[in-house]
Amino acid sequence: MPLTVVQVLPALEGGGVEQGTIEVARELVRRGHRAIVIAARGRMASTLEEAGADYLDWDIGRKSAVSIRHVLRLRRLLRSRQVDIVHARSRLPAWIAYAAWRSLWPSSRPRFVTTVHGLYSVNRYSSIMARGESIIAISATVRDCLLKNYPGIDPVRVRVIYRGVDPGMYSYAYEPPADWRVIWEREMPMLSGRMVLTLPARISRRKGHQDFIELIAGLKDRGVPAHGLIAGGAQRAYLLDELRAQVARRRLEGHITFLGQRSDLREIMAVSNLVFCLSKAPEAFGRTTLEALSLGVPVIAYDHGGVREILARMFPEGAVPAGDLGALLQKTVDFVCSPRQVPPSTPFTLRTMLDQTLALYENPAGSI
CATH class of the missing domain: 3.40.50.2000 (Glycogen Phosphorylase B;)
Known part of the structure; x- marks a missing residue:
């Protein structure tokens, strides 16, 4: 009935x-x-x-x-x-x-x-x-x-x-359309020849942007050719200003780009080498972690909350102790030097x- x-x-x-x-x-x-x-x-x-x-x-x-x-x-x-x-x-x-x-x-x-x-x-x-x-x-x-x-x-x-996630929308090894790539490469020439590291998260003190900036600084100090993308809108302008100030203090203006709110996050994650979830407090679930892994993109994330549950079943090697910047940097360097493959299946459909x-x-x- x-x-x-x-x-x-x-x-x-x-x-x-x-x-x-x-x-x-x-x-x-x-x-x-x-x-x-x-x-x-x-x-x-x-x-x-x-x-x-x-x-x-x-x-x-x-x-x-x-x-x-x-x-x-x-x-x-x-x-x-x-x-x-x-x-x-x-x-x-x-x-x-x-x-x-x-x-x-x-x-x-x-x-x-x-x-x-x-x-x-x-x-x-x-x-x-x-x-x-x-x-x-x-x-x-x-x-x-x-x-x-x-x-x-x-x-x-x-x-x-x-x-x-809908496997039809977030298909394994998804390739963005050619016209999207042309526009992306024209707008983002700084990514050429660099590892693309993406943090998809709205601007908030809880989402780990400060740790992501410190990670990019650590990679720069080690000579790793990487560029960080922060994809997420800012409801409070002063929070974005704080992050831009941290980027300036660490002399990372040419190494981090703030993308703002994006409707093409799937495509951005698909062309990334690594995606991150660095929330300081446990997440209830962690949708972007699941979406990235479903696309076949490795994720490095703090090992707590709902994100831990996703990693445990899909990509356990991406887990890092929450808040451990040293472990985060070392894990990222390891993944850059020896790229990992995400298994082509998801239990979260x-x-x-x-x-x-x-x-x-x-x-x-x-x-x-």
């Missing part, structure tokens, strides 16, 4: 949460179910609508007292559209969805599902993500964090469903993620 599934999240801007929401909505429609997504409009809204989902442009993630109006609005929608599943993917939308859900008679409530996409701070605000009748953790790291910090959770309610998510919708856990 067809299901009606409502997914709620703050906005349809770029990001892993939004991408996963759209992927699930598209799969629901493909299987003959009804997909409804509630979020503020963003640049991915047209992609969602093209997938065939019903899109409701509500600012449900806005941190304001007026957001409470969405509770009654959502309650009416849950009743009028006879919703079977309400799936919350972020904390504020989850509180609104939970309030609307709880206001219904128990016999008429849809199932309440949450996905924990991050390693949130442990407090009452975050605790809403532990109230799902079924809770999706995007890695074992997230699951373990939930069970440790919210001991009242029945472990049976928590399902680990890893994020996945989009198809697996979709099948497991739809199976959870069709066979949810019992009530809280």
Whole structure:
């Protein structure tokens, strides 16, 4: 029997949460179910609508007292559209969805599902993500964090469903189109004859950009012909200024390029010799690590969090103790001198993620 599934999240801007929401909505429609997504409009809204989902442009993630109006609005929608599943993917939308859900008679409530996409701070605000009748953790790291910090959770309610990549999009040994290469080589002549090392991460003090800059400095001191690419936007200009100042102090202006936010990250990683993930704190998953390895590009990453889980199953030799700059430099030099091959397979596929998510919708856990 067809299901009606409502997914709620703050906005349809770029990001892993939004991408996963759209992927699930598209799969629901493909299987003959009804997909409804509630979020503020963003640049991915047209992609969602093209997938065939019903899109409701509500600012449900806005941190304001007026957001409470969405509770009654959502309650009416849950009743009028006879919703079977309400799936919350972020904390504020989850509180609104939970309030609307709880206001219904128990016999008429849809199932309440949450996905924990991050390693949130442990407090009452975050605790809403532990109230799902079924809770999706995007890695074992997230699951373990939930069970440790919210001991009242029945472990049976928590399902680990890893994020996945589409092998058609991130195919092994992918070659960017010739016209893209012509433009890239024209814009990036400094890369000729050098090893290309890429850190794909938004500008943040948590993402390890400082360590990456020190790595490039260490390679320069050793005479290794390498160029570092930092691909990621900066929401706060002063953070980018801090990194540019570090580059200047280390006299690396000709050795590091800031690319900003890019829509061609797949192509950039495909032409890189090495990709890095150097987050100072554990990541909940590590999508760019998975994408690079799926392309066949070796990854060197700090060995913690969800990234550790990916490396353990796909490329264990890329792991480096978190924060150990000496080990990071030595591992990179070793890989430059003796290039490694990534095995041509991935256990983390989009198809697996979709099948497991739809199976959870069709066979949810019992009530809280």
